[in-house]
Amino acid sequence: MSKVKHLDLILQLSLITFMEVYLYFNELYSLMFVTILFLYMASGFRIARSGSQACIIVLGDIGRSPRMQYHALSFAKLKFDVDIVGYGGSIPHPDIVNNTRIKRHILREPPKLPQFLPKIFQYVIKVLFQVCQLFFVLFFNIKWPSHIMVQNPPSIPTLFVAWFVRLIYGSKYIIDWHNYGYTILGLSLGSWNPLVRFAKWFEKFFGKKADGHFCVTNAMKEDLQKNWSIKACTLYDRPPEIFKETPLTQKHELFLKLSEDYFGFGDGSTRGIKTAFTEDTRSSGVVEKSDRPALVISSTSWTEDEDFSILLGALELYEKAKIAGGKSSHLPNLVCAITGKGPQKKFYQQEIAKMNFKHVNICTPWLAAEEYPLLLGSADIGVCLHTSSSGLDLPMKVVDMFGCGLPVCAIDFNCLDELVKHNENGLIFKTEAELAEQLQILLRGFPEKQNKLKTFRENLKSFQAYRWQESWTDKVKPTLYI
Template sequence: MGKLKHVDLILQVSLIIFMEIYLYFNGLYSLMFVTILFLYMASGFRVARSGSQVCIIVLGDIGRSPRMQYHAISFAKLKFDVDIIGYGGSVPHPDLVQNASIKQHILREPPSLPQFLPKIFQYVVKVLFQVCQLFFVLFFSIRWPSHIMVQNPPSIPTLFVAWCARIIYGSKYIIDWHNYGYTILGMSVGSQHLLVRFATWFENFFGKKADGHFCVTNAMKEDLKKNWSIKANTLYDRPPEIFQETALKQKHELFLKLSEEYSSFGDGSTRGIKTAFTEDTRSSGVVEKSQRPALLISSTSWTEDEDFSILLGALEKYEKAKELGDKLSHLPPLVCAITGKGPQKKYYQDIIAKKSFKHVKICTPWLTAEDYPLLLGAADLGVCLHTSSSGLDLPMKVVDMFGCGLPVCAINFNCLNELVKHEENGLIFQNESELAEQLQVLLCGFPEKKTKLQTFRENLKSFQEYRWEESWTNTVKPTLYV
């Protein structure tokens, strides 16, 4: 049987060579080129759908795209070779950087054009630049992919380019729906803008071209099915193992490190021994101070879908409540750390600088990938101001906080109850007055009295048991070769 297969292969190759020679001597060069291209593509198609080579397209800062980084790491654990395409800027997760099976392809930022040029012209130039870069990387830099996974949004031009690559390579094309691109665009130019209507059509048309779909909520799954006839699987964001409650000694070391740049974490007295929250005693080792402030943390990308004036207004009310000494007079001082980078950071930093708080300290650190989970695990309460442009996605920051066992106060929107359960693992508020009241209720008598916070922490233990890797293995892995 083996000899027959060998003979059959020789006959096929001989026939192909004979055909190419015949086309050449008859001057049919264009047809000759087409047949060679077809044979090249066919050779790839034979290995595509059964291979283990994935290309992940982010078209954003890779280091600030945690879900796509987790996808890459999970594929690598499954013995895939991974090419991830996106922009640089932030340092990605150490497990991604140090993994020999994962190769990053860093794109150049689109050129800056004179501001007097029409916005639509600038946008078109940016998109064309991205198309050229993506085509070059996809067809000249990466290995032949068996799978292509795309983060959406952004939709333009990613979905189109990925679809083209899918046709050429014969790869399985997967979209991971984080939100709708057209709704984000509508926030800046208005929902009725011609560009938004085009973006809606584009996202719908090319979104349907994919072979597989994942999304972040059941609400988005139903919306995709109802409005665009797209059948998606819900892959909830889950925290990886790095998000855990921080041990006391690690807290102390982290606070000492941060106090070198942010005085809010320091004690203002003995360097290396005391922080605002902890103290290294010679007899008992590291202990938490009995009169320590509460550590409030919020993470943001400083974009328009998060209104930090709500948090600042709530902190002003908290300050007044502590000053007045009413029935909630046992309120602790607050240290509020707002982490992240983004376009509106400078705007809010200027506002914060003008505040004259006595009992509230605010800092805006940018943390490394290693320090961020440690600070979440060291905090007493989290605040989330994320409001979805579509009302169909969930804030990754809350997932990270819950992974560390950190209760959250979150502003309400359409599908938030798929993650935050009011009065069970956190509280949901509508405005700054409700947030101010929740802060006062939860932190009254802190640190001696924190009954409600502790109840929320206990209720989060079941959430902490189910991590990203298990969720990915159960949801994504079974679909890869279907």
């Protein structure tokens, strides 16, 4: 049987070669080109029908795109070979780096043009540069993908490129809607800017051409259906197994390491034995100090959709309350770690440097991928200031915090209640005064009294039980070959 199949393939190739030679000698070059293109596309379509080669397009820093990394790992667990196309900058999670089925294709940053050139011209050049890079990688550097998954935003030019590649290869084209690209662009240009209006049309037009859609909230699912007639499946962000409560010995080791660069984590006396939070007693092992400060953590990309002046204002009010009440306030000192990097980080670092705190210590560390879950799992309270440009996405940082069993104070916006349940697994605030009051309510009597925090942690156990891989297997896997 195998010999018959082999002979059949030889006959097909012979006929194709004869046809192409005939067209060439009859100077039917255009028809020759069309048939070659058709054969190339047919080969791709044959692979796409049953293949297991996934291409994930991020067009952002791969290391700072956790959801797309989780998609890649989930595809790899199904024995897909995975190509991730995006920018470098941050080191991805070790599971991505060490997985032999996952290959990263790092794009070059667009060239920096002279600032005197019109912004629209700079934007067009940037997009053209990205289009050329993407086409080169997708047509020459990777195998024919059976599935193409695109992170949106950014929408321009990724949605167009993915759609065009899908036409050639016959791949299943999937969009993972994290937000709307045009609403993010509108934050800086205004919603009625012609470029924003074009971006909205572009996102809708090419978004509707995808074969499958996933989104991060039910609110976004309903909005896509109502306004753009796009049927999407809600795939909530869920934490992978790495996000969990950190064991005490690992907390101590992490605090020792951080104390080398950040004063708030240190004890100020015995190095290598004590931190501000823990102590290695040698005889009884590592223990938590009875007079330790509370560790508050917030993570950010330092962008315009997060106003960190709210957190700084709340910390000032907290400090005033502690000073005014003295010991009778029963409020602990605070160490506030704000992790991440982004365009507004230097501005806020300068603002923090101007503050004269006595009972609050603020630091802005950039953590390795494996250290971030450890710090979340060591904290007492998480703070989220993400507000969403569309009001339709949820902050993944809260998902990670909940995975570690960490209660959260989160600023209110449209669909936040799909994740944060007020007075059940966290608290929702609108102003810096409300946040300051919530910190005092949660931390009064800390560390002896943690009644509300313990209640929230207990209520988060059901959330922790349902992880990313289970959710992906339930929602994404059944759709891959439909």
